[in-house]
Amino acid sequence: MASPVRVRFAPSPTGFLHIGSLRTVLYNWLFARHHKGTFILRVEDTDRSRFVEGAIENLYRSLVACDLTPDEGVAVDGTTIIDKGEYGPYMQSARREKHLRYAYDLIEKDAAYYCFCTAERLDEVRKQQQLTKQPIMYDRHCRSLSKQEAENRAAVGDEHVIRLKVPTEGVSKMHDMIRGDVEIPWAQVDDQVIIKSDGFPTYHLAATCDDHDMEISHVIRGEEWLSSLPKHLFIFETMGWKAPEYAHLPLLLNADRSKLSKRQGDVAVEDYLAKGYLPEALVNFVALLGWNPTADREIYEKEELATLFDITKVNKSGAVFNTEKLDWLNAHYIKELPVDDYLERLRKGGFLPEGIMAERAARVVRERLAKLSDAPEAIAETVDCAEYPSTMLVWKKSTKEEAIARLTAIREYLFKKNETWFGDAVGMERELLLWIVEMGWGNGDTLWPLRVALSGREKSPGPFELLFVTGKDEGLARLDAALQKMA
Numbered sequence: 183m184a185s186p187v188r189v190r191f192a193p194s195p196t197g198f199l200h201i202g203s204l205r206t207v208l209y210n211w212l213f214a215r216h217h218k219g220t221f222i223l224r225v226e227d228t229d230r231s232r233f234v235e236g237a238i239e240n241l242y243r244s245l246v247a248c249d250l251t252p253d254e255g256v257a258v259d260g261t262t263i264i265d266k267g268e269y270g271p272y273m274q275s276a277r278r279e280k281h282l283r284y285a286y287d288l289i290e291k292d293a294a295y296y297c298f299c300t301a302e303r304l305d306e307v308r309k310q311q312q313l314t315k316q317p318i319m320y321d322r323h324c325r326s327l328s329k330q331e332a333e334n335r336a337a338v339g340d341e342h343v344i345r346l347k348v349p350t351e352g353v354s355k356m357h358d359m360i361r362g363d364v365e366i367p368w369a370q371v372d373d374q375v376i377i378k379s380d381g382f383p384t385y386h387l388a389a390t391c392d393d394h395d396m397e398i399s400h401v402i403r404g405e406e407w408l409s410s411l412p413k414h415l416f417i418f419e420t421m422g423w424k425a426p427e428y429a430h431l432p433l434l435l436n437a438d439r440s441k442l443s444k445r446q447g448d449v450a451v452e453d454y455l456a457k458g459y460l461p462e463a464l465v466n467f468v469a470l471l472g473w474n475p476t477a478d479r480e481i482y483e484k485e486e487l488a489t490l491f492d493i494t495k496v497n498k499s500g501a502v503f504n505t506e507k508l509d510w511l512n513a514h515y516i517k518e519l520p521v522d523d524y525l526e527r528l529r530k531g532g533f534l535p536e537g538i539m540a541e542r543a544a545r546v547v548r549e550r551l552a553k554l555s556d557a558p559e560a561i562a563e564t565v566d567c568a569e570y571p572s573t574m575l576v577w578k579k580s581t582k583e584e585a586i587a588r589l590t591a592i593r594e595y596l597f598k599k600n601e602t603w604f605g606d607a608v609g610m611e612r613e614l615l616l617w618i619v620e621m622g623w624g625n626g627d628t629l630w631p632l633r634v635a636l637s638g639r640e641k642s643p644g645p646f647e648l649l650f651v652t653g654k655d656e657g658l659a660r661l662d663a664a665l666q667k668m669a
């Protein structure tokens with residue numbers, strides 16, 4: 183029987199969940215769901231100097247908000263960070279003893295060594311390499327120290343790191359689920375530091391050992407880690423462990439094909455959510471960054487994506503991050519929400535002003551919203567009647583007298599209707615248009631003054647939608663005010 187699928191998202195708690203990382207999360211999640219496996223959250227916090235307070239909580243909140251809650255691993259319960267599952271601890275810093283033990287195993291197996299080079303010496307080496315235009319890497323100065331000598335120096339407290347002793351010749355042959363067979367010459371691979379002078383492991387050792395200990399079956403991560411894969415596989419092989427399978431996801435690019443940077447605009451998932459991008463839209467959007475299950479569609483729900491997901495079909499080349507597409511998808515998802523859900527999300531986001539007119543206006547402007555945060559302005563424009571000159575009430579092919587006559591007749595007509603009649607914009611439109619025909623009037627010379635009287639604007643939603651928003655009393659009051667202006 184094939185071993186169960188176990189995948190992990192392994193962020194460092196150095197900031198907030200980046201929209202690009204959301205894709206990594208999603209692909210891991212989709213892969214796990216597709217194979218009925220387990221999606222794990224491991225927090226790689228061994229670099230304590232880069233730890234950001236609140237980052238884990240924020241990250242977890244974003245995952246929950248997008249309905250991508252991990253099955254196992256680090257979780258946040260109220261305000262407490264907890265471990266969920268049998269393979270913990272899932273906070274990498276709590277696994278430090280294990281990492282150290284593995285590092286010593288690697289030294290035993292002659293696959294790692296102590297390095298006593300000072301920062302000054304390394305600096306000097308780097309400068310020389312820069313001058314002579316050589317690749318910047320450790321010059322392997324301490325690699326030739328005898329094990330005994332190195333151990334003696336370490337024992338008396340000589341400051342040191344531990345480095346990986348990677349092969350220096352030949353090529354590292356790897357397989358990537360997206361890229362197929364990949365080869366990297368060992369000459370390009372550095373003797374990576376695996377234990378720092380403070381005794382903490384670096385990412386390369388910690389992630390590799392944890393992937394083994396947590397029985398991770400597939401590693402799905404960003405392309406930037408592909409060049410490190412030889413080191414990771416070297417550790418697996420030396421330790422006699424079975425390595426997971428790997429997939430390195432294509433880079434995310436700006437529209438000008440430059441690398442999507444953390445510094446360009448808002449990139450935190452939390453910021454997108456706060457601006458009123460729906461989680462459904464964000465998930466749909468990032469799913470299509472580098473993959474599309476069919477050629478003819480853009481709208482997919484998560485569960486369907488999970489059914490269709492095939493990691494081998496992900497593109498190798500970079501995926502362009504197209505904000506217009508995100509807005510388009512978001513507008514789609516906003517339109518699709520059940521009305522109550524839509525209003526509730528507006529309310530929760532702080533995008534719905536108080537009052538019944540605002541709520542009705544929210545329904546009217548929904549079609550026009552790219553994001554929920556566009557609502558307050560659109561609602562205000564729909565609810566408030568602007569200051570306007572009386573001349574605006576006169577349709578361009580008509581006269582003031584005609585405007586007065588039409589508005590007076592409409593006022594009388596509306597006055598006879600009850601409040602519920604105003605609750606159905608479509609019904610109102612049908613009835614009023616018929617009535618205009620019966621009266622032998624034109625649409626322009628009737629509806630123009632009506633719409634201006636209700637909105638005070640050259641441009642606004644249609645008169646029926648506005649009547650729906652104002653309701654009977656306010657609608658009549660605005661007509662009265664318009665007639666007053668022309669009197």
Ligand code: GLU
Nearest residue numbers: 192193194226389403407
């Ligand atoms: N901690 C690494 C990161 O921040 C994880 C890379 C991996 O998935 O192996 O991206």
